[in-house]
Amino acid sequence: MDAAIRAGRKVGLVDPACLQADFLREQVSETYGLxxxxxxxxxxALEVMLGSVKEEARLNAAGDFSAVKQFHHLLRDRLYAQQWFARHPEILSRPIRRPVIxxxxxxxxxxxxxxxxASDRRFAHLRSFETISPVPRPDFGEVMAGKQEDFRPKLASRIMKVARLANPRTLSIHPTGPFEPEEELGLIASSMYGMKFEAQxxxxxxxxxxxxxxAVPAYRHMANLLRLIGWSQQESSLRPWILKTPQHMLDLPALLEVFPDARLIFTHRDPQSVVGSAASLAWNQTIIYSDDVSPQAVGREWLRKTELMINRMRSARDSIPKDRMIDVQFDAMDRDWRGTMxxxxxxLDFDIEPAxxxxxxxxxxxAAQKRTPHQYSLAEFGLSKGEVSERxxxxxxxxxxxxxxAMVANDTALAAV
Known part of the structure; x- marks a missing residue:
């Protein structure tokens, strides 16, 4: 893909990437008439990100080509979201009661x-295609009436296939599919904010x-997109949403301002495994878009980021009532998932038996899905167990x-992310 784009640009068949905020907004507005x-x-956020991408990301041709496509997608979805809110103002009135985060x-x-x-039907959840494309197209009324098929799952499937072709390891690191339950990081990214961009x-x-x-504005927009998705799913507002993304570690005050009655499940794991696995995830995504990536730099950044996430989470917890949160150990889930659940x-004050x-x-x-285990080590990213333990x-x-x-550096598909 990278070679084809370079060749296309030489002969004028592929436009050069223009990563200018005003140009991108005007181009998308003109294309969609909104x-x-x-x-x-x-x-x-968009201005800062574009400056950082141009000055620091060192993207290859496929990288800047896909960056332009990604910004177009995000900007188009913002336009479509506002169109839906104007057409159906009742969407913004949908309550989000007591989400489990x-x-x-x-x-x-x-x-x-x-x-x-998410396997419990008493809870509502996002599906992967809805995090990639949270906003339905303007003709979605035809889908709701059963007259045509929603295109978004097909688009998600194509995007996933391209990602797997670009780097097959992405499947073992984070197994997913268009209809799999998925986190809301894509909804936060709609505000051009968050770790989604930092990990690629x-x-x-x-x-x-x-x-x-x-991050309050980004979380408010996320909540409105969640309302739109619930409306498009024809989901009952009585079912609590199940949400999750590591971004919340950094933004708990914003999260709780937007979702004041949220119930929080905190997960914990040996930081040696967390840092090594996070660095591997970021590395395997970044090398798709850039040919100039230092594994040591990636390791340092995700050690710093993990430390910041943990420190902010610990500080924010001091103001959260204890009856609103519970702690769950990764190892406890490995040993006894039923007892932990x-x-x-x-x-949550729910009976587990129906679930x-x-x-x-x-x-x-x-267990039946045979995938290559996600393997990694701290050493390959220039880190040591002693340094992680000290910090x-x-x-x-x-x-x-x-x-x-011993730190057996091996994540199973079940434990991914």
């Missing part, structure tokens, strides 16, 4: 917890900018997290 992008807060570092078992809970491009200036912002359901068949079916499907040892002691001194 000009309302919603809350303008995103514009500053899983909060944990990258690679700490949040996906496993999320998918177990080298954008340290943008990362530091995001870390200095109040019984604790979770008792915390058990769905959970067992999910676990059986996961994150207090977190381990505070939450009594089991530490694997």
């Amino acid at each position: 000009d309302d992008f919603g809350d303008p807060w995103f514009a500053a 899983i909060v944990g570092p990258m690679r700490s078992g949040t996906t496993r917890m999320h998918r177990l809970l 491009w080298q954008v340290p200036t943008y990362a530091r900018w995001c870390e200095g912002q109040s 019984e604790r979770v359901y008792e915390f 058990v068949p769905g959970m067992e079916a999910f676990l059986a499907r996961s 994150l040892g207090d977190y381990v002691r505070t939450y009594d997290i089991p530490v694997d001194n």
Whole structure:
């Protein structure tokens, strides 16, 4: 793909990538005949990100080509979202009552917890195609009337196939499919904000900018997209949403301002595994878009990021009532998933028995899907167990997290993310 784009640009068949905010907005507005992008807060984030991409990301031809496509997609969805809100103002009135939000570092078992809970039909959840394309197309009324098929799952499937072709390891790191339960990171990214971009491009200036912002506007927009998705699913507002993304570790105050009655499930895992696995995830995505990536730089950045996430989470927890949160150990889920989930359901004040068949079916499907295990080590990213333990040892002691001194660097598909 990279070679084809380079060749196409030489002969004028492929336009050069123009990563200018005004140009991108004007181009998308002209293409779709709309000009309302919603809350303008995103514009500053977009400007900073584009500057960081141009100056720091060192994208190859396929990388800057896909970046332009990604920004077009996000901007178009903002236009379509505002169009839907204008057509159906009742969407913004949909309540989001007592969501259950899983909060944990990258690679700490949040996906496993999320998918177990999503197998319970008493909860609502996002599907992967809805995080890639959260906003239905303007003709979605035909889909709701049963007159045509929703194109978004097909688009998600194509995007996933391209990602797997670009780097087959992505499937073992984070197994998914168009209809699999998925996190809301794509909804936060709709505001041009968050770690989704940091895990695919080298954008340290943008990362530091995001870390200095109040994320409330991004979370408000995320909540409105969640309302739109619930409306498009014809989902009952009575069913609590199951949400999760490691981004929440950084933004708990914003999360709780937007979802004040949320119930929080905190997941914990040995930081050696968290940092090594997170670095591997970011590395395997970044090398798709850039031919100039240092594994040591990736390791340093995700050690720093993990430490920041943990510190912010710990600070924010001080103001959260204890009856609104529960802690779950990665190792406890490995040893006794049923007993651990019984604790979770008792915390949520739900009877676990109706959920058990769905959970067992999910676990059986996961076990039957033979995938190459996700393998990684701290050393390949220029890190040592001693350094990680020194910087994150207090977190381990505070939450009594089991530490694997041998650190078998191998994530199964079930435990991914």
